[in-house]
Amino acid sequence: MIKRFLPGILLFGLLQFLGAQTTIDKTVATIKLVKTEAISQRQLKTDVENLQKATGATFTLDQIKQVLDARINSLLFVQYCEREKISVPDSEVNKAVAQMKASLGSAATDADLEKQLKATGVFVAPKVYVKQRMLFETYVQAKHADGLKAVLQQPSADEILKAYDLSKASLVRPDTMRVSVLYVDTRGKSEADAKKGRDSLQSVANALKINSAKFDEYMLRAGDEAGYKSIPSLYIEKTTQNKALFGSELFDTVFKLKTGEISPVVESPTGYRIVRANEFLPQKQLGLADTVPGNPNMTIQQFLAVQVAQDKQSTFLDTLEKELIEKLRAEASIKIFEEQLKW
Secondary structure, eight states, X not given: OGGGGOOGGGSSOOHHHHOOOOTTOOEEEEEESSSEEEEEHHHHHHHHHHHHHHHTOXXXXXXXXXXXXXXXXXXXXXXXXXXXXXXXXXHHHHHHHHHHHHTTOTTXXXXXXXXXXXXXXXXXXXXXXXXXXHHHHHHHHHHOHHHHHHHTSOOOHHHHHHHHHHHGGGOEEOSEEEEEEEEEEOTTOOHHHHHHHHHHHHHHHHHHHHOGGGHHHHHHTOBTTTTBEEEEEEEEEOSHHHHHHHOHHHHHHHTTOOTTOBOOOEEETTEEEEEEEEEEEOOEEOOTTSEETTEEEEEHHHHHHHHHHHHHHHHHHXXXXXXXXXXXXXXXXXXXXXXXXXO
C-alpha cells in the first residue's frame, strides 16, 4: 500500500527547501556522494505524518524506513545532478508549473495544484517536485538517449495484437444510445430561476410535440438568450455507473426511446433535459477497427498503440530509475541511526 506513495527519487523534494536541520533536531541519517548532508528526525516525522494522513494508516518501523529511503534517494539524485552538471533553468520549471496549474482550470491557484499533487502522493511544493521530474528527464536524455529513442518507436503489429488479446475481455461496448440534448442546468440557481429554466424548456417541448422536425433548429438557437443550452452528440452507455450519473429518470427514458423519438422534459441530477435518440448501438465485442466508446475519433488499434507505447516508456523509465538509485547508493556513504526512528 505504501509503495504507490514512494516513487523513488521523485517524491521528496530538495532538503534545503524543507529547512535545514536545527541544533535541537536528532539526526536519523547522513548521506554523502559529493558532500555530507543530514536528515533530521523532524523532517522524517513530517514525511511520515503526511503519508499516514494520506493513507489513513499508522506506519510500522519498516514503513518508516521506506520513507527514509525515499528521502535518501532524492538527496543522492540531487547530488548526482550537481556532480554531472545536470541542471534545468528556473524559467523552464516555472513554465511547467504554470502549465500544470492551467490544466486544472483558468481559476486554479497554487493551493489547488498542491492539493492535486498531494492526492497523488506528492507532499512538496509544486516547483520542487517539477524541478526533480525535469532533472530526471534531462538525465535520461543526456545519459540514455539511444535507449529512449528505441522505446519511443511505434509499437509493432505483434505488440498491438498481443495487447488486444490480453484486453479483449474488457473491450466490449455495452448497449449505447447516441443522443442530442437540449438542457437547463439548475445547479446553484434559486428555486425561482430553476422554475423559469424548466418553463423555458417546457415551451420548447410543447413546440416539438407539434413539429418534431424543428429539433435541429432549436439545437442551433441554443444559448443564454434562448434560455437553454445544447449538446449536439452524446453517447450514453447502458451501465450502472451511467444510471447513477444521469439519474434513473433520464437514464430509463433514454433507453425507452426509439431512434428519432424525442423525450418530454425529464429531470436529472443537474437540471432538466429534452433528449432525441439519434442512434442505438447494440452490445458488441470491439475489434481493432472499431472506435473507442465515447471517442469516435480513435480506433481500438490506435488506443492500444498509445497504451503499449506508454507502458514501454513507463517500464523503461522505472528500470532506469531503479538502476540509478542502486548505483548511487553503492557509491555513496550512507549512515542510518535506527535508534532515532522511533518516536
